[in-house]
Structures are given as structure tokens and as C-alpha cells.
Amino acid sequence: MSISATEDPPAKEEAYPPFPLTLLPDTLAMSCFALLPRSDHASLSLVSKKYNSVLASQEFYKTRSLLGRTEECLYVCLTTNPNSTPNWFLLHRDATSKQLIPIPSSPSQPETFSSFVPLDWGIYVIGGFKDGDVRSSDVSLLDCRTNTWRKVPSMSVARATAAAGVVDGKIYVFGGCQELNSSNWAEVFDPKAQMWETFEPVSDPSEGDNVMRETLVMDEKVYGVGFWNGSLLCYSPREREWGRNNTPEEVNNYYCVIENVLYGCDEAGNVVWREQEEWEWKRVKGLEALQKVFSGLNNVNRPFAARKRVRKLSSFGLNIVVFWVGFRGDIWCAEISLERREEEGEIWGRIEWSEAVATVYSAFRRAKVEVLYATTVHV
Incomplete structure (x- = not known):
């Protein structure tokens, strides 16, 4: 069939332009x-x-x-009852609400007493107890860019309640072994080489050195806080030397480090601070409202199950966050900004917000909730 000069040619299918x-x-x-x-x-x-x-x-x-476009993200690990798989969350905060958003949890993570280490864009979960009292040498990495998990090389020895901290991009771990005098009592992991190596353990170990409840990194040193008495054992990777501090930390305190200043918070909401080279604690001023939340802690007429107490202290950028659990298992969080007044030699705190960020409870019984870990990751 021919097309006359007066007829329009057939229209071609319109193609979408490529995405710029x-x-x-x-x-x-x-x-x-x-x-x-x-x-x-x-x-x-x-x-x-x-x-x-x-x-x-x-x-x-x-x-x-x-480009300076990374954002501070607060990751939180919770457990709701003994011997349960820990649950991971990401704190979402905007102008109207704050809440913990669930993210995938590692099915292979031990139930209790793992060590947690933030490094670059991830969080390493090191050792811990499985099946009640079996130590693990496994190490898992939470990739906070995608909120996915993967295995990394295991330690040479199983550990739980170990100290673990980062100095110069390497993860130093000590303690938590079945045998106090193990030749692998202290190890270091190089994420670039994906290898573990042992280093010289402390020469005079005690049972308290093997059971750590918290790790602090200050002045390029890794400090382990003893579980039972708050004793401090530290290792300096640069000097390759061990050290002890004669003044133990309070066993009922939680700690975090911001710009080489050590902050502590007891179960009653009293926040204190000190410089790394000092041993005298000073109270963070201006937080009376926080202390009132826990004012019934020592009230003998109040059932213990109904008392509130601080469960975790963590840094969030240059701020600190305090976690506690309410009467029905609702998890509360307060973010506190800090102002240092050099002339007065004081640090003042201001509560930026305080509200329930998650609820974990049963209609028939109160859930037992523990905040195992909280940390900031830049992604």
C-alpha cells in the first residue's frame, strides 16, 4: 500500500530519555x-x-x-530475657518523635557477655557465651552501611566478658578466657589484613583481670573495667606496656568517653566527669530533672520491680545518652548536650529530649529488658 503525499507518516513510538x-x-x-x-x-x-x-x-x-556527609547513627543492642538472641535497633529521631527501629540481628550472636567494638562503618561483636556457659571465639561484623551481617576470622581462643577497644585502626582484646594463663590471653585484629595475632599478656594476671564488664579507650590506651570490683587494667599498644590504676571505678556506674573526658552515670541518674589524668570526679551540673526520674530508687516502700534505674550510658557524637527501662518494659532514652565552662572548671548538661523509644512488654507479665550496648557509627 502506498502513502499519498497528503497523508502523515505513521508515528514512531516515543522513547523515554535516559535517567540523567x-x-x-x-x-x-x-x-x-x-x-x-x-x-x-x-x-x-x-x-x-x-x-x-x-x-x-x-x-x-x-x-x-x-565530602563530610556521613551522619551520626546510634545503634542499640537489647535483650528481653535471659538466654535470648540479642535484638539490634537503630535510633530514629526527628522533630516529632524518637524511636528504636529494628534491624536484622545476627542469628549466630551469643546470648550474653559479648564484647562490642565500633570501627569505621561497622560494629564487631566478639565472643560471648552460647548455650548458657559455653564461650565462643566467633566474631561477627554488622555493616552499618547496609545493616547486614557477615563473619570475620575467629579469635584463636574462646572468650566472654573480655575487654576490647580500638587504637590506630586495630582491635585489641584481652581477658575473658577459660584459662587465666593462656598464651592467647591477649590478641589484636588487623581489619585490613583480616588476621589475628597474639601479643604479650600481662605478667601478673589476677582473676579480676579476666572478667571485664566494660572497655574504655583514652589517650591511645585500652582500659578494661573489672566486673566485680571496678579495677582498671590498661594496655598501651604504642608503648607495648601494661599498667594498673590503683583507684578502681564504681562497680554500679556506666561509662563513656567524649573528647578524652571520662563520663560516668550511676543507677540513680547522677552524671559525673573527670579528665583522663585526674581521679577526682565532678558532677555534671544542671541535670536535676534527670535525677528526679530515679528519685524512688532507694525508696524502701516501693517494690523493687517498679523502680527505675539507669541501664546504659553512651556517647552520641559530642552528646551523651542515658537509657533506662520503665515499669512495663518501655525503654526510655535521654539525650544530653554538654557545655564546658573553662573559667568555672565545670561541665553543664542540658536534656535535649527525653522520651520512650520502644516498648517491649507482655500484657500478662513485665519483660526483663537489658540494654547490652549502644554506640555511634558514622555512615
Whole structure:
């Protein structure tokens, strides 16, 4: 069939123009992605497999870091009853509400007394007890860029209640062994080489050195806080020397370090601070409202099950966060900003917000909730 000169030719199917970012070189596209807030990453990853691969890459994390676009994210690990798999959450906060958002938990994570170490974009979960009283040498890594888990090389010895901290990009672990005099009592992990190596253990170990309830890193030294008496054992990787501090920390306190200042908080909500080289604690001023929350702690007329007490203290950037559990298992959090007044030699705190961030309870019985760990990761 011929087409006369007066007839219009058949219309061609209209093609959609390519998505502009697909026309850019990969490095330039990655820089554009890095400028987006992290809340948009989940949607962007669904556009294509290529974009999902870019967002999960080490290069993308480095680009965000170089551009100053990483964000402070608070990760929290909870357990709701003894011998249960710990649950992981990410704190979501905006102008209207704050809440703990569940993220996938590692099915292989031990139930209790693991050590936790934040490094770069991830959190390492080291050792712990499985099946009640069986120590584990396993190490898992939570990739906070994608909130996924993977195994990393295991330690040479099983541990629980060990001290673990980062100095110069390496993870130093000591204590928590079945045998106090084990030749592998102290190990260091190099994430770049993916290898564990032993280093010289403390020469005069005691049983208290083997059971740590908390780790502090100050002045390029790793401190283990003794579980039973608050004794302090420290290791300096640069000097390759062990040391002890004669003044133990309070056993009912929780601790965190911000800009080389040590902060402590007892179960009654009293927040204190001191410099690394000092031993005299000073009270953080301006937090009377926080202390009133726990004012019934020592009230003998109040049933113990109904009392509130602090369960964890953590840094959140340059702020501190305090966690406690309410009467019905609801988990509360207060974020406190800090102001140092040099002339007065004081630090003042201000409660930026305080509210319930999660509820874990049964209609028939009160859940036993423990805050195992909380830390900030920049992603």
C-alpha cells in the first residue's frame, strides 16, 4: 500500500530519555549520591542493581567521609530475657518523635557477655557465651552501611566478658578466657589484613583481670573495667606496656568517653566527669530533672520491680545518652548536650529530649529488658 503525499507518516513510538545520572561517569555519579541524606539511600538502592552496589561499596563510604556527609547513627543492642538472641535497633529521631527501629540481628550472636567494638562503618561483636556457659571465639561484623551481617576470622581462643577497644585502626582484646594463663590471653585484629595475632599478656594476671564488664579507650590506651570490683587494667599498644590504676571505678556506674573526658552515670541518674589524668570526679551540673526520674530508687516502700534505674550510658557524637527501662518494659532514652565552662572548671548538661523509644512488654507479665550496648557509627 502506498502513502499519498497528503497523508502523515505513521508515528514512531516515543522513547523515554535516559535517567540523567546514568549518563554521568561513575565517579561523578557517586559524588552526587554522596550528597543525599542517608534516609534516601534505601529508595535509591531499589532503582537498579548498579545503584545498590554503589551504595554498599567501600568507595561510597570514603566519598561521603571526604565530602563530610556521613551522619551520626546510634545503634542499640537489647535483650528481653535471659538466654535470648540479642535484638539490634537503630535510633530514629526527628522533630516529632524518637524511636528504636529494628534491624536484622545476627542469628549466630551469643546470648550474653559479648564484647562490642565500633570501627569505621561497622560494629564487631566478639565472643560471648552460647548455650548458657559455653564461650565462643566467633566474631561477627554488622555493616552499618547496609545493616547486614557477615563473619570475620575467629579469635584463636574462646572468650566472654573480655575487654576490647580500638587504637590506630586495630582491635585489641584481652581477658575473658577459660584459662587465666593462656598464651592467647591477649590478641589484636588487623581489619585490613583480616588476621589475628597474639601479643604479650600481662605478667601478673589476677582473676579480676579476666572478667571485664566494660572497655574504655583514652589517650591511645585500652582500659578494661573489672566486673566485680571496678579495677582498671590498661594496655598501651604504642608503648607495648601494661599498667594498673590503683583507684578502681564504681562497680554500679556506666561509662563513656567524649573528647578524652571520662563520663560516668550511676543507677540513680547522677552524671559525673573527670579528665583522663585526674581521679577526682565532678558532677555534671544542671541535670536535676534527670535525677528526679530515679528519685524512688532507694525508696524502701516501693517494690523493687517498679523502680527505675539507669541501664546504659553512651556517647552520641559530642552528646551523651542515658537509657533506662520503665515499669512495663518501655525503654526510655535521654539525650544530653554538654557545655564546658573553662573559667568555672565545670561541665553543664542540658536534656535535649527525653522520651520512650520502644516498648517491649507482655500484657500478662513485665519483660526483663537489658540494654547490652549502644554506640555511634558514622555512615
